Amino acid sequence: MGGQPMFILSEDAERTRGEDAQSSNIQAGKAVAETVRTTLGPRGMDKMLVSDSGDVVITNDGATILEKMDIEHPAAQMIVEVASTQEEEVGDGTTTASVLAGQLLAQAEDLLDDDVHPTTIVEGYHAASQLALDAIDDLVLDEELDDDLLQSVAASSMTGKGTGDINAGALAETVVAAVRHAETGDGIARNDIALRTQTGAGASATELVEGVITEEEPAHAAMPRSVEAANVAVLDLDLDLQEANIDAEYNVTDVSQLEQALDAEEEELAGYADTLVDAGVDVAFVTGDIADRVASVLGKEDVLAVESVSDDDASAIARATGSTTVGSLQDLESADLGHADSIHVESYGGDDLTFVEGGENAETVTLFVRGGTEHVADELERALNDALDVVIAALTEGGVVPGAGATEIAIADAVRSGATSVEGRKQLAVEAFADAVDVLPRTLAENTGLDPIDALVDLRNRHDSEGVAGLISEGQSGNVGDPVDAGVLDPAAVKREAAESATEAATMIARIDDVISSS
Ligand code: ADP
Numbered sequence: 001m002g003g004q005p006m007f008i009l010s011e012d013a014e015r016t017r018g019e020d021a022q023s024s025n026i027q028a029g030k031a032v033a034e035t036v037r038t039t040l041g042p043r044g045m046d047k048m049l050v051s052d053s054g055d056v057v058i059t060n061d062g063a064t065i066l067e068k069m070d071i072e073h074p075a076a077q078m079i080v081e082v083a084s085t086q087e088e089e090v091g092d093g094t095t096t097a098s099v100l101a102g103q104l105l106a107q108a109e110d111l112l113d114d115d116v117h118p119t120t121i122v123e124g125y126h127a128a129s130q131l132a133l134d135a136i137d138d139l140v141l142d143e144e145l146d147d148d149l150l151q152s153v154a155a156s157s158m159t160g161k162g163t164g165d166i167n168a169g170a171l172a173e174t175v176v177a178a179v180r181h182a183e184t185g186d187g188i189a190r191n192d193i194a195l196r197t198q199t200g201a202g203a204s205a206t207e208l209v210e211g212v213i214t215e216e217e218p219a220h221a222a223m224p225r226s227v228e229a230a231n232v233a234v235l236d237l238d239l240d241l242q243e244a245n246i247d248a249e250y251n252v253t254d255v256s257q258l259e260q261a262l263d264a265e266e267e268e269l270a271g272y273a274d275t276l277v278d279a280g281v282d283v284a285f286v287t288g289d290i291a292d293r294v295a296s297v298l299g300k301e302d303v304l305a306v307e308s309v310s311d312d313d314a315s316a317i318a319r320a321t322g323s324t325t326v327g328s329l330q331d332l333e334s335a336d337l338g339h340a341d342s343i344h345v346e347s348y349g350g351d352d353l354t355f356v357e358g359g360e361n362a363e364t365v366t367l368f369v370r371g372g373t374e375h376v377a378d379e380l381e382r383a384l385n386d387a388l389d390v391v392i393a394a395l396t397e398g399g400v401v402p403g404a405g406a407t408e409i410a411i412a413d414a415v416r417s418g419a420t421s422v423e424g425r426k427q428l429a430v431e432a433f434a435d436a437v438d439v440l441p442r443t444l445a446e447n448t449g450l451d452p453i454d455a456l457v458d459l460r461n462r463h464d465s466e467g468v469a470g471l472i473s474e475g476q477s478g479n480v481g482d483p484v485d486a487g488v489l490d491p492a493a494v495k496r497e498a499a500e501s502a503t504e505a506a507t508m509i510a511r512i513d514d515v516i517s518s519s
């Protein structure tokens with residue numbers, strides 16, 4: 001059968017092989033990591049991202065930047081995945097993880113140039129990553145995770161983020177209060193803590209609400225805007241005539257028949273309202289529509305009803321008030337009703353928000369995030385989300401480690417010492433991993449306006465003499481010192497996840513020697 005060429009790919013398929021493939025993947029991965037590098041740390045800068053449609057997002061958050069950048073290159077996409085996995089798993093450290101992944105690639109490139117085989121690099125990186133994880137475990141502080149310490153963790157995750165007219169310290173107090181509120185004997189359910197942003201006031205007006213806030217308003221002007229000690233129904237239905245009824249044709253031969261038909265509809269609608277009143281409902285949250293007729297009867301009966309409630313809000317309200325969501329009005333029983341101490345509607349500019357406070361399930365809380373403009377409120381929301389995640393990670397996933405680059409300095413040191421016991425060329429890869437980790441303290445120094453080489457030397461010297469050394473940034477400058485004393489602390493889980501996911505992405509990219517893209 002010789003002689004005939006065999007085609008296994010379609011004519012338009014593109015293929016890059018060997019060193020070309022490797023080099024192009026590595027360049028792409030490095031380039032992505034490079035874009036977020038300047039945002040690292042408290043003195044990191046923000047990025048302004050403009051979408052096709054002109055929407056603007058201003059942020060310092062690594063995961064958000066990479067997600068909005070709409071990156072197409074498949075290898076670069078893997079760095080974006082590092083950030084998004086980091087965000088999902090621990091909620092912070094996205095810049096750290098992607099910058100580390102990029103630097104691991106840069107080091108791998110040098111090793112490949114020196115003819116170190118990709119699988120040797122992969123094995124060396126995995127061995128180094130294990131040394132790094134052990135080093136992180138050794139760094140975990142054995143202090144009790146009290147509120148003061150947790151506030152430091154929350155503040156460390158927010159410093160450098162645009163938090164408007166409020167400082168990270170004050171916000172940290174609110175964040176820790178929210179987590180403590182949601183804490184039960186069984187742990188902390190992250191969905192017990194909601195965030196709701198509303199513009200029209202400075203960020204310092206941000207507050208903790210012990211309950212749920214929904215964006216909807218009363219369905220009728222005659223309804224009460226405030227109800228105390230409320231029996232609450234959550235209804236996943238429309239309080240309106242069925243479609244079939246509305247479209248039904250009436251065979252009308254005289255006016256009295258038409259009136260009869262309309263009366264029957266009126267009666268049916270009024271019946272809906274009566275069902276709620278008879279069941280003892282004071283406040284109803286309805287996911288569907290409420291017909292005007294129903295709303296006006298409810299209003300007369302002093303029932304507050306809110307329509308078009310989102311599914312998320314409805315389930316949060318059901319959870320907070322201890323009510324059972326009912327899908328059909330016939331099924332409504334008084335046992336389905338929940339309870340809230342206070343339900344009230346507040347106006348913010350043109351928007352009405354309904355607050356459900358003091359529910360039966362007192363764990364549910366909402367951080368009511370305020371900002372002068374939407375951009376400020378949105379970035380503040382991202383910062384608070386990170387802060388909530390780090391406090392929860394510290395409490396539930398193995399404590400905290402010194403921040404400000406101190407953990408990275410210690411990791412690099414431990415990996416370098418560990419490298420001596422690794423045989424052959426693999427040792428070069430383990431050492432390269434340690435050099436890659438240095439990019440993090442080096443970048444913190446650069447972003448603080450310090451000379452990165454001098455800073456690294458100072459940090460290592462102090463690490464050798466004191467056992468811990470970070471580059472603490474205060475105001476306009478940075479000093480080498482003890483991050484624990486300065487209250488700069490990160491969850492151990494953030495560092496672990498960053499080491500693991502950066503290693504995984506870098507080794508995966510380094511292994512590829514053939515890129516086949518079908519068009
Ligand atoms: P990431 O997306 O990786 O969380 P950040 O921009 O939030 O990136 O920066 C996190 C780093 O900043 C952590 O290493 C943390 O320890 C450090 N950091 C936080 N506060 C300070 C501070 N006051 N001085 C120095 N470093 C700090």
Ligand code: MG
Pocket residue numbers: 092093094157158386
């Ligand atoms: Mg952070």
